[in-house]
Amino acid sequence: MPITIPDNHPAAERLENENIFVMNGQRAIHQDIRPLKILILNLMPTKMETEVQLLRLLSNTPLQVDIEFLQAATHVSKNTSPEYLNLFYKSFDQVSGNKFDGFIITGAPVENMPFEAVDYWDELCMLMDWSRVNVYSTLHICWGAQAALYHHYGINKYPRQSKISGIYTHRPIVNNHPLMRGFDEIFYMPHSRYTEVRQSDIESCPDLEILAISDIAGVAISASKDGRQFFIQGHTEYDRLTLAKEYERDVKLGLNPDIPENYYPGNSPKAVPMMYWRSHANLLFSNWLNYYVYQQTPYDITAIH
Template sequence: MPIRIPDSLPARTTLEGENIFVMTEYRAMHQDIRPLNVLILNLMPTKIVTETQILRKLSNTPLQIQVELLQTSSYVSRHTDESHLSSFYTTFSQVKDRKFDGMIITGAPVENMEFDQVDYWPELCEIMEWSRTHVHSTLHICWGAQAGLYFHHGIQKRSLPKKLFGVYAHKVLKPSSPLFRGFDDVFFAPNSRYTEVWADDILSRPELELIATSEQAGVFAVKTQDSRRFYIMGHPEYDPDTLAKEYRRDVEKGLDIDVPANYFPDNDPSRPPIVRWRSAGQLLYTNWLNYYVYQTTPYDIREI
């Protein structure tokens, strides 16, 4: 079954061009199925790119998913057309009285700032507190994961000496976890960040499980014991050219940036990158949606 999104959302054309089944609102209304209600809090400045990447991963499942896009009201993106935001995005005040089967909180390019220096930090804290009682399972990505670990568990992010940038090998520490069902023993995932969390800090919290790490990139996946919150440090949803665009952007800005590791053949930026993470990224989103949302969420969404 497909994702259910507004007919005119730009992602629809992109996804249909990739032969992904996208259901129109009209067709969805005529199916006697309760869709999963998934809220995406998109904190990235390039909102259309990010929403398309995530929708692509959510679409490849046998479930019908009603997706809603959320933006902060305390900070409005300057990189996304206002008409797009007003047409397709809602704000917290409009959804706070509702309940959702799943929620995704994206990353944001604010890692070098202290949490309380981020303009929308108080609003994000309010949303994360609300998610405890109004969302069945929440998936935090990259900076969103670091923010969630700090807010919910008091775990500090740590600055890296240099940007962690590239595609890294990761190892599953808990092969029995349904989140990694179908994964190879070693899988790859893109990372692009200036900060990290330490494994020892995760292991010191009895309510948390460390379930995947990388020798080079450190902590990758953490979950709560009750499977209500997941924290993913990388970007398994990235497109093939996302790191290339970030690299060229940083070069144009004159930043001291290395070529993304394990990405371009022979580290040659003039050559097309090698995609090593697509299947693992798809499995991660599909498994979270299936085993931790669909399989366990109550049929009556009001019971969440």
């Protein structure tokens, strides 16, 4: 089933070339169903790339999903033109009066900074508070997950001795949890971060549960027990070459990065990486949309509280 995005959005052509059903607004209004309304706060500097990655995963269900992109008004993007943002992104003032079935808050390359030092931190806190009563279920990714755990539950992040970058094995620890339904006993997920949250901190919070962990990457997926919030420490949405681009960027910056683990065949950056996390990425997003958005939100979206 389709996703609905603005008719002239540049992601549409890329997705259609991948045989993903993108519906234009005129056709969508004639569908005799209520589409799911998903809001995406895209904090990544590579906004267009992140848009395509998330839209690709959100499209892989039998549900019609209407997407709106949100920007932080208190942050000036260095990598995306104001014209692009004005055309495809909305400010909080433009969406604050609406209800949404789901909300996605992406990661951001600010994890080495204290939360309060991030220039849009106050605005993000306001958005996270707003989401508690205006969104049914929120999916937080990487730094977005760390920010939400800190803001909502007082769980801090801690610096790692070195950046974790690569593809790591994980295992579900709550096998009957709907978000993990259909997952293999071992699954893969990309990680790219300098910080982590500690398993003991999450386990000490009675409102949270850990759903999947990695012996190397640590806590991978956790959730509020009411299903209204999910926290993904990795990047299931990453494309085949996303880690490669990050590695090449860091090399050019003179950061002397380690080669991403379990990524390049033969550990050679000249080799084309294998992509072996795609199926579980699709399963994660489809389970979230099905079990925690579609099956839980009221048909009258204004009844969300």
